[in-house]
Amino acid sequence: MSKNGSSYLPNQECKAVYKELKQFLPNQVRLQEPMSQHTTFRIGGPADIFIEPRTIVALKEAIFYAKDKNIPFFVMGAGSNLLVRDGGIRGMVIKIDRHLAKIKIDGLTVVAEAGAALSRLALNCCQANLAGFEFAVGIPGTVGGAIVMNAGAEGCAMSDVVQEVLVLDQKNYFVRRKKEDLGFGYRSSNLLGCDQVVVEVVCQGVPDQKEYIAERQKKYLRRRQITQPLRYPSAGSVFKNPSGFAAGYLIEQAGAKERQIGAAKVSLKHANFIVNLGGARAKEVQDLISQVQEMVAQRFGIQLALEIRIVGED
Ligand SMILES: Cc1cc2nc3c(=O)[nH]c(=O)nc-3n(C[C@H](O)[C@H](O)[C@H](O)COP(=O)(O)OP(=O)(O)OC[C@H]3O[C@@H](n4cnc5c(N)ncnc54)[C@H](O)[C@@H]3O)c2cc1C
Incomplete structure (x- = not known):
């Protein structure tokens, strides 16, 4: 990756790779694709090369190409937990979404493609x-x-x-990994930033009647609509809840609710959300994050850790 904000792939090389x-x-590759179109925050500079593979074979080939040419690559899903910096992402971004999205249910077993x-x-x-999946x-x-x-x-949780x-591992081989080997924790797993790509997930549910399940889902959705600022672009909760506290409560008590920098604002409805009021830059969100962290640290002596992932270059 470049350190000075210039393209990792010089312009000419970028075009050659693209071709x-x-x-x-x-029909699966784009050049200089604005990441603001692929994040729920609606923020983010361009990816040098952007790929949306249509098949698992295409996904494997794209990764093989990146590794073979020594081009850094970043894999994303719906971009709903991402803040992409204003300078964008150097190298390749591979988005796994609706093209790789089959779901098969057989008895209690559910097999879903990553997208x-x-x-x-x-x-x-x-x-x-x-x-078992109502929470989702x-x-x-x-x-x-x-x-x-x-x-x-x-x-x-998942x-x-x-x-x-089923992952594509560092050597680009398909490997099955059991739940026990995934190091799950609160909003984390050992798959995070480990250069392995999730291709398929196998889950198990519990039998119940659809009327009861639907009722619980309705209740959870209603709770979201009441408590979350869903009319504005965001990436959900910005910070993890520190042990024993809700991050939103700490932010509110520290007086950071409704703080605003440019078009980035700490939500009035849910203080752990930062919303994009329209045209916010990543820099504004990052500055607001630092301000909130400082205010909470001063008031409570607690350092809020990020739940969202910040990627790309300034
Ligand atoms: C309004 C709103 C509400 C939300 N509510 C919740 C909530 O209640 N609970 C919650 O946990 N989260 C919530 N989120 C955050 C977000 O939706 C979740 O973290 C979600 O699971 C992220 O999935 P994604 O596909 O968008 O991943 P992305 O944001 O695209 O990526 C997240 C991370 O996963 C990696 N990644 C993505 N796909 C793959 C893959 N196939 N293989 C390898 N790595 C991959 C990326 O590299 C990145 O590091 C909310 C977000 C919003 C905007």
């Missing part, structure tokens, strides 16, 4: 009279991103339902 990739991944929307997984399981309704990520982040809500995952 080459386009030949074996037709499947988490909400759809929850709804399909409900239709199949399978409980309303989380705007993919199954792959949710496994890596161990996404959760309402006291449940680690409660997953059995194993």
Whole structure:
């Protein structure tokens, strides 16, 4: 990666890579793609090369190419937990989304491709009279991103339902990894930043009646609508809850609620959300994050850790 904000791939080289990739991944590659179009924050500078593989084979080929040419690559899902800096991402971004999104349910076993929307997984399981996935309704990520982040809500998380995952490992081989080997913790797993790509997730549900499951889902969705600022772009909770406290409560008590820098604002509705009022830059969000951290540290002596991932260059 470059350190001075210039392209990792010089412009000419970028175009050459783009041309080459386009030949074996037709209609799947873009040049200088604004990441603001691929994050729920609606923020982020351009990716040098942006790839949306249509098949698992195409995904494997894209990764092989990046490794072979020594081009750094970053894998993303729905971009709902990401703040991409204003300078964008050097090298390749590989987005795993709706093209790799099959969900199969067989008895109590659910097999989902990494790009499947988490909400759809929850709804399909409900239709199949399978409980355990209700917490996932309303989380705007993919199954792959949710496994890596161990996404959760309402006291449940992906680690409660997953059995194993299929990854492309560092050598670009398909490998199955059991739940016990994934190092799940609060909003974390050992898949985070480890250069392994989640391709498929195998989960297990519990039998229940769809009417009861739907009722719980409705309740959880209603709670989100009441407590979260869903009308504005955001990346969900910015900070992890420190042990014994809600980050939102600490932020509010420290007087940081409604703080604003440029078009980035600490939400009035939920102090752990920073919202983009329109055209916010990553720098504004980062400055606001630092300000909130400082205020909470001064008032409570607690250092808030980030739940969102900040990537790319200033
Ligand atoms: C309004 C709103 C509400 C939210 N509510 C919740 C909530 O209740 N609970 C919760 O936990 N989160 C919540 N989030 C955050 C976010 O939706 C979750 O963290 C989600 O699981 C991220 O999935 P994603 O596909 O968007 O991942 P991305 O944001 O695209 O990526 C997140 C990380 O996962 C990695 N990654 C993604 N896909 C893969 C893959 N296939 N293989 C390897 N690495 C991968 C990326 O490199 C990155 O490090 C919320 C976000 C928003 C905007």
